[in-house]
Amino acid sequence: MNTSDSGSPLKVFTNLSAIAVIVGIVVGIGIFRLPSIVAQNAATELHYIGFWLAGGLISIIGALCYAEIASKKPDAGGEYYFLTEAYGSAIGFLFSWGRMTVIQTGSIALAAFILGDYASTIYDLGTYSSSIYAGITVIGLTGLNIWGTHPAKNAQNGMTTLIVGILLICGLAGVITGGEVTPQTGSSVNSSAGTAMIFVLLTYGGWNEGVYLSAELKGVRKNMSKVLLIGLTVITVLYVLINSAYLQVLGLEQLRTSETIGVDLTNSIFGTEGAFIMATIVIISALSTANATIITGARTNYALGRDFSALGWIGKWNPHYNSPINALLVQGGISLGLVFIGAFTKEAVSTMVDYTAPVFWFFILLTTITLFLFRNREESSGDTFKVPFYPLTPILFIICASYLLYSSVMFTGWGATVGIAILAVGLPVYYWAQNKPQ
Template sequence: MSRHEKYKLLEGLATTEAAPKPSLTLSDAVALIVGIVIGAGIFETPALVATQAGSSQAVLLFWFIGGVVSLVGALCYAELATTYPDVGGVYYYLKRAFGREIAFLFAWARMSVVQTGSIALLAFVFGDYASQIWRLGNFSPSIYAAIAIAFLTALNIVGLQQGKWTQNLLTAAKVLGLLLVVLIGLTATPNLPTPVESTSTGTWGLAMVFVLLSYGGWNEAAYISAEIQNRQRNIVRSLLWSIGTITVIYLLINLAYLRGLGLTNMANSQAVAADLMRNVWGEPGALFISLLIAVSTLGALNATVFTGARTNYALGQDFAIFGFMGHWRQRPSTPSYALVLQAAIALALVLLGTFTRKGFETMVDYTAPIFWFFFLLSGASLLVLRNREPQINRPFRVPFYPLTPLLFCSVCGYLLYSSLVYTGVGAVVGVLVVAAGIPLLLWNRYRQVPRG
C-alpha cells in the first residue's frame, strides 16, 4: 500500500471514529452567541463612539445601525449554516466555494491569529478588571489571563454539558448585571459637574468601526451549526433572537450612559461604566462594575474557547499535517486535541502581550485585518455557492438576494480597509503569521503525493 493510500485510509478511520452530535438547544445557542458578542466592547467603545458623534441622537443611531448591519450579515450566515451545516463553519463554506487551499489558510489564520488572538484579548481584559478586585503581583493581569484560558479549556475538555451550562450561567449573570446598570443609569440622578456644551467632532465611518467591533462575534453560530437541535429552524431563530437581544441591550446601556453622564462627560470618560457607577454608588459602585466586566469577559472567553476548537477539528480532518486535531472524543463529546493546541497558542500570545506591555491593543492590531478579510470571503462564498450549486435544497434563503450579500461584502471591505489604516505593527505581524501558513500548505501537499 502506498503512502498516499495509507493516508486516505487513516483519514477515513478518523472521520468515522466519532462525530459531533446535535446536543445544543435553541437557548444554548442564543446564550453562546450573546455571550460571545457582549464581551468587553460595550464597556470600552461607547465613549469612543460618543467622541465621534455630534449629539445624543447620533450615538443611539450608530448603535441601531450596528444592529441592522449585524442582522444583514446574520441573514447571509443563516443561509450558509442551514444549507451546509458543518462543525467547520466558515472553513467548510470556503472549501466548497474556493477550494482546499483558501480553506486551509482560513483555518490556519483562525487557529494562529483570529480565534487565539481573540481569546488572548478577552483574557487580558478579564485580567485587567480582576486585578482591580484582587491583585496577584506585578504581572497580575497576565497571570489572571493565563489562569482563565487554562481553566476554561480544561472545563470544555471535560465535556460539552459542563461547557454549555457554564456559558448559560455566565451569560445570564452578564445580562442581568447590564440591565441593573441600565436601571441605575435611567433612574438615578447623579451629582455631576455641568459639562461644556460641546464634544470633539469626528467621522461617522470611524464611529461605525467601534460599533461593529462591539457587535462582532455573532458569526460564531456557524461553528455550532452541526450541534444545534432542529437546525433548520433553530439556526435562523438563534441568530435573530441573539442579535435582537444584543441590539436592545446596547441601545439601553448607551441610553443609560447618556442619561447618567451626559454626552460630553461620556465622550471624555476613560471608563464610562465605572464612572457612571462611581457617581451613583461611589467606590462600591466602581467595584461592582469591575466584577461585572470580569464576569462578562469570562463569558465571552468561554464561548470563544468553545467555538474556536471546532475549526481546528475540521482542519485536522482534511489535512494530514494537523491530523492529530481531527479526533472527536465520543465521551465526552469534545475535540480535545484541538482545544489543547488552541490553549497553547493563546497562552503564547498572552506571553507576547506581557512583553509588549500593551496586551489588549496588541491583540486588536494583530487580529482585525485578518478577521475582516476572511469575513469578506465568507460573504462572497454565498454568492459563489448560489451560482455554482443552484440545485441544493436551501431551508432558508437570504431575502433580497443578491443585494443583501453584496451589502454585507461592502461593509466587510470597508472594515478591512479601516482596520489596515488604523492599526499598527501588530497588523503586520498578523499578516506575516498567516503568510507562514503557505509553506505548511505546500508541505502538506508534498506529503500527500503518491510515492509509488
C-alpha cells in the same frame, strides 16, 4: 480526507444554548471600553444612539447572509467548510490556519488580558498580575471544555444569563435614576460616522461564531436563522439600553472624556462600591467571551485535522466527553503563547485587537461572497433559509466588510502586521500538508 473513527459532534445545542454562546461572545468587554471613543465621534446624543442602532442593523444584515450559508452547509468547521466548498482547500486551509493562530487565539488572549486588568484591581499579583490572571483563565477554561461540551455549554448558559441580567439592571437603573442631562446643542465636535462605526462594529463582533455550532444545533436548517437573529436582537437592545444609560447618567460630554465609563456609571448608581461592582461585571463578561470563543474556535481546528491527514491528530473527536480534546489543547497552547508575548508589551489589549482585526474582516468578506457562489450552483433544498432582498442584502454587507478591512489595515499598529505575516506562513504549511507522504 482523513475520516477518524473516534467519534463526531452530537446534536446537543438547542436554540437557547446556541443563542447563549453568541450573546456570550459578543456582549463582552467592548461595551465597557469603546463607547467613549464612539462618543468622541458623535456631534449629538441622537448621532451617538444612531451609531449603535446602525451597528445592530449591519450585524443583522450580515447574520442573514450567514444564516443562509450555514443552513445550506451545516458543519462543525463553520466558515472553514464554507470557504473550502466555495474556493477550494487552499483558501479553506489558510482560513483555518489564520483562525487557529490569529483570530480565535488572539481573541481568547484579548478577553483574558482584560479579565486580568480588572482582577488585578481587586487583588494584585505583582508586576505581571494581568498576565498571570490571563494565563490561569486560558488554562481553566480550556480544561473545562476538555472535560466536555455539556459542562462548557452549561457554564456558558449560566454566565450569559448572569451578564445579560446585570446589563439589564444597570441599563434600566441608569435610565430611570439618571439626572437631567443637558442635550448637546451646537457642539464643536464633528460627527465622524466612519470612525465611530469601526468601534461600534468591533463591539458587535463575534456574532458569526454561531455557524460553528451548525453541526451540533438541533433542526439546523430551520433554526440557524432564528438563533442568529434572536441573538443579535437581544444584543442590539442591550447595547442601546446601556448606552442610553451612559448618556442619561454621564451626558455626552463626560462620556467623551471618561476612560472608565463602566465604573463612572456604577458609581453613580451604586455609590462608592461601583468600582468593585464594575470589576466583577467585566470579569464575568471576559469569562463568558473567552469560554464561548474557546468552544467555537476548537471546532475549526477539529475540522482542519479531519480534512488533512498530516494534521489528523487534531481532527479527533472524543466520544466520551463529546469534545475535540486535541484541538482544544492546540488552541490553548497558542493562546498561552500570545499571553506570554503580551506580558512584555505595554499595551497588550490594543496589540491583540490590532493582531486579529485585518485577518478577521478579510475572511468575513470572503465568506459573505460564497453566498453568491452557492446560489449560482443552485445548491439548496426547499427547507433551507434564504436571505431576503437578495442580492441587495449581501452586497450591502460586503461593502461594510470591505470598509472595515480597509480600516483595520490602515489605522492599526504593528500587531496587524504580525497577524498578516503569520497568516501568510499558512501557505507553505498548506503545501507541506498537501504533499506530506501518507
